Every structure is written in C-alpha cells, then in structure tokens.
Amino acid sequence: MTMTAPIASVIDDLRALLGDRVVTNDAVRGQHGHDESSFPDRLPDAVVFPVETAEVAQVVRICARHGVPIVPFGAGTSVEGHVLPTRGGVTVDLSRMDRVLEVHADDLDVRVQPGIRRVALNEHLARYGLFFSVDPGADASLGGMASTGASGTTTVRYGTMRDNVLALEVVLANGEVVRTGTRARKSSAGYDLTHLFIGAEGTLGIITELTLKVRGIPEQIAAAVCVFPSMAAGVEAAISIVQQGIPVARCEFIDALTMTMINRHAGLDGPEAPTLFFEFHGSPAAVADQAEAVRAIVDAYGAGEFQWATTTEARNRLWRARHQLYFAAIRSRPGSRAIATDVCVPVSRLAECVDATAADLEAFGFPVAIAGHVGDGNFHTVLLIDPDNPDDRARGREFTNRLTLRALEMGGTCTGEHGIGIGKREALEREAGPAAIALMRAIKQAFDPQGLLNPDKVLINGPLPEA
C-alpha cells in the first residue's frame, strides 16, 4: 500500500458530498486519534460524519479511487488501538447513524444503525419491555461491539455479540453494499458472512446496520454480592456454579485491590475483599431457585452473607461500580495509561491461570488487580504504565506475552472479548498458527485487495509507520 495518496483531492470530493460534515480541524482529528488503549495517538487526515448508508458507500468509493485508508469509528472505547489511523486517511465516524430503525417485539429482534450506543439502545427497548443482553461495560456503539466481537458481564447466560447478531448491512471496500443474514432465527444458507464480519474490526467492510436478537426483561431481576476469604475461594466458587449449570445471568469476580480502587474512584465503601457479583433473572420461583443453589455452593467456599440489590437503582449502582473498574485502575495512578489483558481459558484451568498470573504480576512489580467474567473463563488485569517510559512498555509486553502463552497452553485464547487491534497481532499469530493466518490473509485480500480498510488491524502488514 502506498501512502502518497492525494488526500487534498479526496477531501475536496468528500466536501462536495458531505459539506461541513467533513472535518479537518485539530480538535476533532485529535478526538479520533486514540481509543482507550495506551498506544500513541495517530491522527486521521479528515473525519467524516455520514448520516446514511449511501453516504458511507460514497465515502468509501472516493477513498478507494484515491487509495486512501478508511477507519470506521464508533464510540472509541476499544482497548487495543482498533480505531487508530496508523496510516492517516479518513476516519468514518458513525455516531450520527444512531437510530433504532425497527423494533419487532413479537419476534424479539431489532434493526439499528451502527452508531447507537448500548445504554441508549436499552433505554429505547425498555419501552417495549425488552433489553439487549450484551454488556461490555463501556457505553460502546453497537457497530463497534459487533466489529470487536465484544461480550461482557451477561455472556455467561446470554452469549456474545456473535450469538446475538442475526443480520448485517456492510459497505465493502469497493463501495458496494451487502446484506448478510435474515430475520429468521437460524439459517443454513451458504457461507456465514455475518460471523465473518463480526470481530473483523472493520478490516473487511464497514457495518452500517445490525439486526439484533433482544429479550424480554425478566419478570424478576436480583443482584447480590458476597465476599470470600481468598481469591482462590472466590474463583473456585464461580467455577463450581458454572459447572453445575446454574443459569446465573451474571457472575463476576473482583479481587481485593480492585475493590479498593473502585471504592476510591466511585466514593463507595464496599468491603475490600475478593468478591463475586451475581445477577439472577427469571420468574420469582426461578430466581429463588438459582439463588438458593448458588448460596449452597458459595457457603462451601467460606463466603460471607449475600448483600442483595433488588431495586433497579441499587442494581444500577452496583454494576456501574463494576463497570468503572478500568477507569478506577487508571485513576489510581495519575498520568498512567493502561494495558488491559484479556485471556480466556477453559473454566477447569481458570483458578490455576489466575493464580499463576497473580504471582507474575507480583514478580513484575505490577499491582495484583484481577477481575473477570469468571463464568466464561475470561479475566482481566490492568497494567498501569507510564506512556513515556519505554521500560514500562517492555515490561508490560513481556508480562502479556507470558500470560498469552499460559492461556494458549491451557487451551485458551489471547482475547476473550477485547479483540486484536494493533496490540494483539503477534499473539493472534501465535494462537492461530501459520495455516489459519494464511486463510485470514486470503480473506482480507479477497475482500479488500487495496488494503485500505482499517489498515494494520488484526493482521500484521509490515512495520507500523512511525507516529
């Protein structure tokens, strides 16, 4: 890919199409030059704000004609550099394509534009007694969540984005618009293009519409927290709950130090001990049934009393605290940036993996802060680094390499939900192996022969240009 592209004439063409929805000022370029990761900013040459699919298609055609890179941008909440315009070009900000297009309450599906965010979608759906289940914590855009293959706190019960997208509309690298999937609940009709675009991080096309599975808000929702005498006890209790097939809606582990950070950040005063956060969904009888089964298990691991949150407000407070974990960690050391790790292993290996990782954190001099979607075998650590200190970065890299190898040896993956971006490309090569990487390259080549769609994400394409 050559980067001697005539960006000036691209911007002229874009202005003719979108007028003042083409922005080249430093402030807006700066806002689109980073995500929540610790990678150095890379600015796009221009940011465009389309309001409909046809405009996205036109933007892509213009960029393709001039060989200029295109980076789709949702809410910028990714944590592996997914939206960094590593080779400049045009960032397509989809935040103005944020409408709910159709709600089919009878079929439990909904058609939305990619820029709508999780919280706004759920506010809209609540009017119909419905909710969208995938909850990555951040108030991400739905297009971004699909592109990342996101999941989160409710995945143990309701699955990932891959499990909850029925159909997509996607603008391809040549500006064509393709529709994949239907509103049918299942289909065996040809190659599964829908799943190919989910998790492709905008490197195969730009998602311009999604048809999502939604669910009826359960008759009863009850959240509870309980503390454990040790990290191992909490993790092992969670594993046991999942192995017994109890259909908990959420089952989140947070260690003592992370609880301290959250308390400090959110002004809370919860006990600073290893904690499991639960949520139970269903009929009152089902919720009571599940809670009782969970209670029996956690008792065996020495847990304290359940602290219940049954009102919507109390539950929201609880989960807001949980969701602030990432920022709580960053704020605990002013000036720092974060590397969030994200391995996922078979649950039978989880306790061992968490244990070895805690020991490694200590050995590397990082705070031992671990939290995770333990029901799925997925957990995070947040490494705080000084972005200007190369030693810090090197240490972070070595720690994450060791963690990745540990997860792969256990039959796991380098990323349960954060995706590859630019940060995990070596880890992906190690995990997938040369034959699978060759297939991924062949797919990329077939879908985007010029290599213009979100360059340098997922697959390594030569060295990254200097920032």
Next chain:
Amino acid sequence: MTMTAPIASVIDDLRALLGDRVVTNDAVRGQHGHDESSFPDRLPDAVVFPVETAEVAQVVRICARHGVPIVPFGAGTSVEGHVLPTRGGVTVDLSRMDRVLEVHADDLDVRVQPGIRRVALNEHLARYGLFFSVDPGADASLGGMASTGASGTTTVRYGTMRDNVLALEVVLANGEVVRTGTRARKSSAGYDLTHLFIGAEGTLGIITELTLKVRGIPEQIAAAVCVFPSMAAGVEAAISIVQQGIPVARCEFIDALTMTMINRHAGLDGPEAPTLFFEFHGSPAAVADQAEAVRAIVDAYGAGEFQWATTTEARNRLWRARHQLYFAAIRSRPGSRAIATDVCVPVSRLAECVDATAADLEAFGFPVAIAGHVGDGNFHTVLLIDPDNPDDRARGREFTNRLTLRALEMGGTCTGEHGIGIGKREALEREAGPAAIALMRAIKQAFDPQGLLNPDKVLINGPLPEA
C-alpha cells in the same frame, strides 16, 4: 475445472497410501452415489476410508495433484444432494474416523472425530452425565452436521451447530491442516474461521475433528404431547410460548395427516390431529414451572389434555416417532422420493406462512403434511414425487420456488437447517443477492482455487454434468 483427470493414476497413488481402504466396486460406489434427497445418483470413481487426519490430508494432496474432485461423506443423511459426486472423483468416507478423543466434563466440552454419529456420541457422553444437544432427527455424523449447519428439535433451547462448535480441525484444498478456535468459551481472536467452515458443506475444506460444547443431563426431563382443534391453533400456541420466553427444550408441531403417516409407519395409535410435542428440562421445580406456564397458553388455544412421557423409554418412543416423519412420508407412497422443504421465518409470520403453504400444497395437489420446529419459525413439508416423472419434479420445483419467495418476503430464509447442496443454489442466489454471492465466490476461490472440494455444492458453477 476439467474432468479429463487421470483417475487411474490417482487410484494407484491412493492404493499405495491406503491399500484396500480404497474401494472401486459398484456396491460401495453406489452407496456413496446418493443421499436422502430425490436427486438421481452420481457415482464416485473411488471411495476411500481414511482412519486419521494425516491420511485425509494425503488423499487431498493426491487428488489436488491430479485435479480430481473430492467429496467428503459422513452418514449420507443430507437431503439436498450434498454428497453427490456430480463430477466423479474420490469420495472420502469419514465413518472410520468415529472416535471420541477427549471428554472434558469439567469444562463441558468434548473433542471428537467427524465420523461419529449423534446417537453413538450421546451414548458415550451419558456415562459422564452429559449430552450433546443438537438433534436433527437423522442419526447423522457430527462432521456432516457441522458442514450442513444442522439444527433440529432442541434448537429452540440450545441452539444450532453454529452455537455448539467451539473449534475445528480442517484439511484444506492444498492438503494443509488448519486448526480454528480453542477450548475457551469465547474469543475475539481474528476472523471467525470456525463459523466459515460450519455450513460450508465441505466446499472449503474437510472437517477432521470437532470440539463441541456439551451439557449436563438435566435433573428432570419430561415430555408431553397435546392436540389442537386446528393447525392454526397449534401453531399459534407454539408462537405464544416462544414469545413469552418460556425456556422449553423442545416444541414441535405435527399436523393431522403427518400424525396419520407416523402412526401407520411406526405402528402407533396416537390421535390423528394437529399436535404439539414438548420437552421440559431442568430442576423438578423449573420443569413444573415451565409446564404450568405452557399449560395456561395451550388451554387458551383449545388444546386437549397433556399426555405425559416421563420415563426415558416413553420419551424415546415419542421422539423416535417424531424423527421417523420423513421416512413415514416416503413410505406412505411406495416408489416415491421426497423433496423436503425447510423455510424458516420470524415467528410472528409463522402462522401466516404455514397457512399460505397449506393452501398452496392443496392447490398443487400435494398432501397437506406440515411439521416443524415451530419455536424457531422453521417448518417442513415433504413433497412426494415419482422420480421418473418430469412433471412431478417441475411441480415440486414450482411449489418450492413459491415457498422460498414467501419466506424471503417475510424476512426469512430458504433453509433453516437442511443447507443448500445442489437443490437450493438458485434459492440461495435469490436470498443472498449478487453482492453476498460475489463474496462467497471470492471465499471459495481463495480457499479452493482449483474448485475440487465438493464441486457444485452451495454455489452454481456452470450447468451440472449429465448423470
């Protein structure tokens, strides 16, 4: 693709590799010349019986070197001509690769070879208190079920093959072996190759190993049937059950004529009326809860009493009868072959779709026999045709075209679970549209540039050679 391939030297090379596990006699070629569809037989030149992945890879290398087509074969239970060697060549029968390689009861996953069949797998898993949920009715091979993107009676609760395969090992068109996925419950690591091979019908590679999600056998399982005063009442009751989110494990509709055929075929004497078959899984309390909720709904639609089957034997008898539906239909008219339709629509449109389809069956002079996985919006009709009567075939084709269009207009798909094979390729073109078909062709070209893997399936590749 040219078919002047030197098949004799391929067979020589295969014999050097596999000895007498290369078979060219008419009986065995005949067995591999058809599936359960009504398409005329097409014989392979040879059938090979590998026992390990390395042999499959070698077979593919030999065929690729000589430009000879390769057709993977599981149990031959497909219904759209998936395994027909339309251009001759070598059929790779995977039935001797039928071992369970690893059972991870703690992680609820299992690693198997592709030739193992559903019933044998579940017999094996029962020792561990586990089961594999996908049940297409036929005793299909797991490799075939994955390749077809199969689903079935339990999908309303537990999902399709796409939802229950964690990882694959696949032999590619060049003989390389690729592994996709891991044993982690979720991953965002790169393009989703696993889902791309599921439903690809052997056209992108040959599945040689699968890692499957399994589940604990529920504490209680109870099956029940009840009859309705009309087809519409039965279908609408099922829709209502699904819309209310009651987690039934099975919810199958069978109309009066189909019940008659099943009775006659299986020597049963159940009531010959529109019927719903249910199965409830869970704790005794959960099962009672679900059954009561279902009872309230079916009452509103004028259903008769529940006939309960709570013993394993009684349940097996019940579901065996349900699963014999396809053969019961064929046997009801000796000498006939069957075209099984398979549309799937959003449940809110299901009653309307079933109604219009019943009227159309009558207008076309086909028996009005309808059965389906109504909880998913998926239903079947079985068109009995005289395979030697071109008029019958034309009538069948026109009926199914009309049905496909009806399903697509309703936001549905031409195939919920049977796949494309050679029978639904035009329907796929209509459903997916030119842009998606172009992407599928690009994927096929990237994965199998010589076009040797299961030719003429999924995508149209010129006219079919004469039988």
